[in-house]
Amino acid sequence: MEKHINGRRWHDMGGQEAGPICDDQHDFSLWEKRVDALMILCSSKGYFTVDGLRRALEDMGEDAFETMTYYERWIASINQNLIESGAYTIEELGAKMAEVQARGETYGEASLG
Amino acid sequence: MMTPIAENKVLKAGTKVHIRAIMPPGHVRAPSYLRGKSGVIERAIAPFPNPEQLAYGLPAKNQMLYRVRFSAAELWGKAAEKPDDVIEAEVYAHWIDELDTVDAT
Numbered sequence: 001m002e003k004h005i006n007g008r009r010w011h012d013m014g015g016q017e018a019g020p021i022c023d024d025q026h027d028f029s030l031w032e033k034r035v036d037a038l039m040i041l042c043s044s045k046g047y048f049t050v051d052g053l054r055r056a057l058e059d060m061g062e063d064a065f066e067t068m069t070y071y072e073r074w075i076a077s078i079n080q081n082l083i084e085s086g087a088y089t090i091e092e093l094g095a096k097m098a099e100v101q102a103r104g105e106t107y108g109e110a111s112l113g
Numbered sequence: 114m115m116t117p118i119a120e121n122k123v124l125k126a127g128t129k130v131h132i133r134a135i136m137p138p139g140h141v142r143a144p145s146y147l148r149g150k151s152g153v154i155e156r157a158i159a160p161f162p163n164p165e166q167l168a169y170g171l172p173a174k175n176q177m178l179y180r181v182r183f184s185a186a187e188l189w190g191k192a193a194e195k196p197d198d199v200i201e202a203e204v205y206a207h208w209i210d211e212l213d214t215v216d217a218t
C-alpha cells in the first residue's frame with residue numbers, strides 16, 4: 001500500500017528535509033539513450049504525453065524508486081502507457097520479448113533483429 | 114473569503130491568492146508544500162491543456178498557468194532562514210482561489 005503523509009504522496013518531495021545534493025555526472029548507456037529516444041517518439045506520434053509518463057512513475061510507488069534505476073522506471077512507465085493507449089497488446093509484447101530473448105544472451109546479440 | 118477564479122477571468126499581477134488545501138490521490142500538479150498557502154500573482158503565463166487530464170490520456174481542458182509568488186515566512190514559518198525571501202512557483206488556475214481582500218471594518 002502506498003504511504004501517504006497527510007495526503008502527500010511519496011514523490012511530492014518539495015519542501016521536505018533532504019540531505020546533500022549529489023552532482024556527480026555519469027555517461028548513459030546505449031539502452032538508456034534508446035529509452036529516452038523512445039519517449040520522444042511516443043509523444044511526437046501522439047501515443048501519450050510526458051504527463052502520462054509521470055503519472056505511471058508516481059503510481060509505481062516508493063519501492064520502485066529505491067529498487068529500479070531511472071531509465072528502468074522510465075521503460076516500465078512507457079510500456080504501461082503504450083498498452084493503455086493501444087499501441088500494442090500484452091500478447092504482442094510477450095511474443096516480441098520472447099523473439100528478442102531468443103536472439104542471444106548479450107545486449108549486442110539481442111539488438112540484432 | 115476565498116473564491117474560485119471565474120471562467121474566462123484572468124487574474125492580474127498583484128492579486129492575492131490561496132492555493133487549495135485539498136489532497137486528492139492521482140497525478141496532481143500543485144506541490145503539497147504550496148497547498149493551503151497564500152501568495153500573490155506574479156503574472157499569468159499562458160493557458161495549457163490540463164496536465165492532470167493528459168496524464169490519463171483524456172481530452173484536456175485549457176487552464177491558465179500562473180506564476181505565484183510566496184514569501185519564505187509563509188511557506189516555512191519560523192523555520193525560514195530569510196523570511197522576506199520569495200519563492201515563485203507555477204500553479205494552474207484550478208488550484209487557485211482568489212482571496213477577497215475587502216476589509217471587514
